[in-house]
Every structure is written in C-alpha cells, then in structure tokens.
Amino acid sequence: MFPNNWCKWTPVALSADVPAGTVIPAWTPTGDVALWRSQSGQLSASSDRCPHRGMRLSHGFVRGEALACIYHGWSYGRDGACLRIPAHPDLQPPASINTRNQITTEREGIVWVVNEAQDEPPPSFDGYWPLRSMTFQASIAALEAAAGAKADISGLIRCTLGGETAFLLAVTKGEAETIVHVLADKNASLAQRIAISQAGEQLRRDAESADALEGAN
Amino acid sequence: MKLYDYILSPSCYKVRLLAALTGTQLTLRPVDFHPGGEHLSPALLALNPAGSIPILEDGELVLTESSAMLVYIAAKAAPEWLGSGDPAESAQIQQWLSFSHRLTASLGGARLVEMLLRPGDLAALQASGVKALRELEAALAVQRMKGDIFLTGSKPTVADIACFPYVALAPDGSIALDPYPSIRLWLRAVRALDGFIEMPGIHRLHELKPEPAKETA
Numbered sequence: 314m315f316p317n318n319w320c321k322w323t324p325v326a327l328s329a330d331v332p333a334g335t336v337i338p339a340w341t342p343t344g345d346v347a348l349w350r351s352q353s354g355q356l357s358a359s360s361d362r363c364p365h366r367g368m369r370l371s372h373g374f375v376r377g378e379a380l381a382c383i384y385h386g387w388s389y390g391r392d393g394a395c396l397r398i399p400a401h402p403d404l405q406p407p408a409s410i411n412t413r414n415q416i417t418t419e420r421e422g423i424v425w426v427v428n429e430a431q432d433e434p435p436p437s438f439d440g441y442w443p444l445r446s447m448t449f450q451a452s453i454a455a456l457e458a459a460a461g462a463k464a465d466i467s468g469l470i471r472c473t474l475g476g477e478t479a480f481l482l483a484v485t486k487g488e489a490e491t492i493v494h495v496l497a498d499k500n501a502s503l504a505q506r507i508a509i510s511q512a513g514e515q516l517r518r519d520a521e522s523a524d525a526l527e528g529a530n
Numbered sequence: 531m532k533l534y535d536y537i538l539s540p541s542c543y544k545v546r547l548l549a550a551l552t553g554t555q556l557t558l559r560p561v562d563f564h565p566g567g568e569h570l571s572p573a574l575l576a577l578n579p580a581g582s583i584p585i586l587e588d589g590e591l592v593l594t595e596s597s598a599m600l601v602y603i604a605a606k607a608a609p610e611w612l613g614s615g616d617p618a619e620s621a622q623i624q625q626w627l628s629f630s631h632r633l634t635a636s637l638g639g640a641r642l643v644e645m646l647l648r649p650g651d652l653a654a655l656q657a658s659g660v661k662a663l664r665e666l667e668a669a670l671a672v673q674r675m676k677g678d679i680f681l682t683g684s685k686p687t688v689a690d691i692a693c694f695p696y697v698a699l700a701p702d703g704s705i706a707l708d709p710y711p712s713i714r715l716w717l718r719a720v721r722a723l724d725g726f727i728e729m730p731g732i733h734r735l736h737e738l739k740p741e742p743a744k745e746t747a
Contacts, residue, residue, distance in 0.1 A: 374735065514664070
C-alpha cells in the first residue's frame, strides 16, 4: 500500500495509459495532478488546477513540450513555469505563475509520483506485466478480503484471478475508494491476461458488496 | 437527406458526426427541443409518434432511431463503417448498437436531469451509467491487449460512433470519466479521426493543429 513508512512514492498510473502527447487526471495524497507526457516522451505531474482560472489542466492538451489549459490556452513547461499567455502574446509570464509540479518517475511500466525528493527510488516490479488500473468504491480491507490475500512487504497483493496468478498494487484514495493497478506475470499469455482482466471485474464487485454489507450493519 | 436536429442532443450529433466522417451531405432542420418542446408538436409527432429526435428523412424513407440512421448512412456512403462483413464482427457491431441505448438511458438520463432539469432518479441513473461505463472500459481494455483501439477492431465502425457521444458527455450528468483509462484513449482515437466535428461539450484535439501564430499588425 502506498504511500507508507518505507515508500513515499505513489503509483498513479500505467505508462501505457499516458502515451506521448497526452494528459490524464491522476490522484496523489498531496493533490490531484494532470499527468502528461510531452511529444518527446518526457513525463510531468502538474497540479491539476490552472493558476489562471482554476480549470483542471487534465482537461487540457499537450502540444510539443508544453501542457496547455483548455480554457484560455495558457501553457506550461516541464518545470511548471508558464510559457505563454495567448491573450498577451508580448508578455513574458512572471515566474510566480507555476503549476507546482511534483516529481515523477517510471519503473517497469508504472508511473510513480512524489511531492519531494526521495533518497530511494520507488520499488521496481520487474518480471510483471502491468495490465490495467481500476477504481474500486471499497476500502483496502475489503479488497484484501475479496482477494483472499494481504499486501506483502513490497506492497503487492498476490492473488488468483480467473484461475491465473495476479498481482495488485493498491492505493487508498479516501476512506472507501481504492485505486488498483492490476499486474500479470511477465510471461502470461494474451488469454491469461484477458482472464485476469475480466476476473478483476468480479473482484471489484466482491470488494464493493463486502463494503456495502459492512455499511448496512 | 434531411435531419431534424437539436444541437445539444448527443443522438442527433451521432448522425451529424458519421455524416461528416463519411462525406455525406445533410440538410439540417433545427428543432426547438428545449425550451419549446417542438418535438412534441403535431407536425413532428406525425413524422415520429414516439416524440423523439433525431428524425432522418430521405425521400420516402423516414427513420426515427439513431442507430438505424448510422447504418443507413454507412451503407449508402461508406460501407467500411459497417465492418468487414465477418459474422462475428457484424454481430458485435449490433451488440454495441444495442448497448448504446443503455448509455442513452443511463448517462443521457442523468444528463437530462442535471442539464435540462427533467424529472428522474439521478442517483439511480448515475449508478446504471457507471455500470455501463465499467462494462465499456473492460471491453476496451481487452481490445487494447489485442492491439486494437476501437470497439470491434483496429478500424472504427458505426458501433464506435453510436457509443461515443453519451460517453464523452457523461460529466454533464455528474459522472466522472477519470477512472477509465481505456475509455479515455478510445475517446481520443475517435476525436482524432479525419473529418471529426465537434458539438458543444465535445471539442476537437487542438494539438493536431500547430500553435496559432502571433498576429502581426
């Protein structure tokens, strides 16, 4: 489970879900971020709020090496600095206009974010195949109960989904919401990966109904 | 071909969108759906006793279901939008056309309550909308594992166009799209199609055009 005593990094998304030239919304314990990848492949996590009018920057777009707001087109670089204000083309934007980017890194197809520099990199899950990220309206406890397993020391929940071995990276988002990154073994076949993905739907139904029952008591 | 159209209706937009993508000329006849309720006027009820829009007229032919209009336009102008003719693929396209009506009822229903203050059980509509979105996300996740981005393969069909608008506008019914990475990339793939047109709430991909040059006096 992330972040925790030994890992301040949060796994926020799968690398494959944020291809070059795109921006997606993501969640961290220190605030929502607009996670974006520049045309050249560089990843950044900007605060998901345009300093101008508060529009979510994850509704915006990536052009070249900059993230632009959908509202008035203000654009920002990888260091968070405002690069351009279209309504004031001759103005050099002041340095105080900044999207306050967090630190990002990618390891084995998983994107991690942290708000201050760390001595340790996030864990590397070498040997796994990141399949998909899912949001559960359930607590981690309900997820673990549904999976029939608890997170090990590295933070992975090892369980069986659709008859196949699967690994879950779980992040608590509020009391009753959990983001789950589902991984397969690196050698899993396409059929095995599909079986795990489909069984993830039942895992979510189980976890959510377990939480609903608890709420009814 | 004459389309009885309402600019804010996602079902009307489906027809305008496929017409644009296939180079089909439509004559638009605006209907004062809100606040005028013109779709319930005797003249329009004579065309469509169900009292819904869009209505498509082509000579003697009058169509009142958007999925039928998509099939008609595709068959006439661009049969590749009906798939390859493979039986399984054809059936899957039909399956998604039917599924799109669940999107209309759930996501569209929530949108009518939130935007046009129509009566309805918002929480129940949102719950069935989330269920449909999860089903779509699971299917698209599997498509991506197979290397495809559209609902039935690597090329878009009427199935994608039928499902696209209500999904893209789910936030109008206060249903967030944040938890669905594969839906996000699929929406993007539709918006990236040659000839794509917008409707209010669904904008084009600005990054596909170069940054507007500074105006010189």
